Amino acid sequence: MPELPDVEMLKRSFDATSLHRPIAEVDVRSDAIVERGSAGELAGGLRGRSFEATRRHGKRLFAGLDEGGALALHFGMTGSLRSFESTDDEPRHTRLLLRFERGSHLALVMPRKLGKVGLVDDVDAFLEEQRLGPDALSEAFDDAVFDAALAGRRGSVKAALMNQRLMAGIGNVYSDEILFQAGLHPRTEVPALDADSRRRLFDTLRWVLCTAVDHGADPAELEGSFLLAHRSEGASCPRCDGAIRRIEVSGRGVYYCPACQT
DNA sequence: CCTATAGCCTGACGGC
DNA sequence: TGCCGTCAGGCTATAG
Known part of the structure; x- marks a missing residue:
């Protein structure tokens, strides 16, 4: 949880x-x-x-x-x-x-x-x-800090989002959710993002976390447009109704929609 | 700096 | 019902 x-x-x-x-x-x-x-x-x-x-x-x-x-x-x-x-x-x-x-x-x-x-x-x-990064919902964590955290990174966006030393608070489920809401494929690499997409990713990240908090972090309450309640192979995508897929990325199970996330 | 892997722990679930 | 494998929303140590 x-x-x-x-x-x-x-x-x-x-x-x-x-x-x-x-x-x-x-x-x-x-x-x-x-x-x-x-x-x-x-x-x-x-x-x-x-x-x-x-x-x-x-x-x-x-x-x-x-x-x-x-x-x-x-x-x-x-x-x-x-x-x-x-x-x-x-x-x-x-x-x-x-x-x-x-x-x-x-x-x-x-x-x-x-x-x-x-x-x-x-x-x-x-x-x-503990060398923890800024809390992902704190004032201190703005888009400039986010940009700086990603600067020079080679790995996947997902790994960066989940790296507690870059930003604190995001794990496997919410990184999947952020990628889903941003329309990014789970294997997207950090260097593939231009300034615009980084900005959009940051806005999405904030929106996802704020919305989750506002709805009590309850999957049932987030049912509408969130992937959260659809984390199983073959479940239907809340956006396009296509089939959700599970793949493995760096040892973690990742759920995503192949149609919405490219 | 970065990735992949194994390991820490235990329970739930599905298949046979 | 029992057994077995797989998976699970975290994180660290290790090797490459």
């Missing part, structure tokens, strides 16, 4: 359920997903604290703590958050469980343990250390 629009939704639900409540109990169920310190240190650093505000950067979510520092969340391929009241409602595959005072719980649910959680002192320093 978790690319930029999805993580934005997770941020909103975090904000709605889990701010300004002292954390009474921390249960780390999987040591494997803890980074920068041990499970014990993570639990110790959270217990008694409360979250004051969250910040999203690309696919990452940071929950700032009342006495400084932040909990950094990375959702991997299958991570999400669930808030619930009764212990009986704890979801399957809970890897980190927080119990707040006054009863409510927050679970980091992650069937495949490909994500990470950890404590960071300073979010900006962490982003720099």
Whole structure:
């Protein structure tokens, strides 16, 4: 699930359920997903604290703590958050469980343990250390920055869009969506784009991400003109009704419409 | 700098 | 029903 629009939704639900409540109990169920310190240190650093505000950067979510520092969340391929009241409602595959005072719980649910959680002192320093590019929906990421990110690249446009060091937030699904909306074939190479098409690609990228966020990153809500809900071999193209195809590009499954994307 | 590949993990799904 | 292969919305390390 978790690319930029999805993580934005997770941020909103975090904000709605889990701010300004002292954390009474921390249960780390999987040591494997803890980074920068041990499970014990993570639990110790959270217990008694409360979250004051969250910040999203690309696919990452940071929950700032009342006495400084932040909990950094990375959702991997299958991570999400669930808030619930009764212990009986704890979801399957809970890897980190927080119990707040006054009863409510927050679970980091992650069937495949490909994500990470950890404590960071300073979010900006962490982003720099990880060498993450600008968030793809931030003000700082304008068409000039996009152009600069692509300058001198030899590989595919898709790989560039998904490169978190160039721009943060786009993964396999949304890169497919952007290419579909831009009418570009998934194997299009960066040097094949002139200034005009780069500009159009940038506008498309912003439009796709904004629209996805506005519609709750929900495939059902984006049904109309989006490829998102048609990611299977032979599905019908939402634009031309032709057959969607699946090909392999650098080890990832790519869905596209051979008629619309040339 | 860039690509391709394997690996990390686990579950869902389809075919036999 | 059971077993097996394939696929899955991320990312890193490695080799070329």
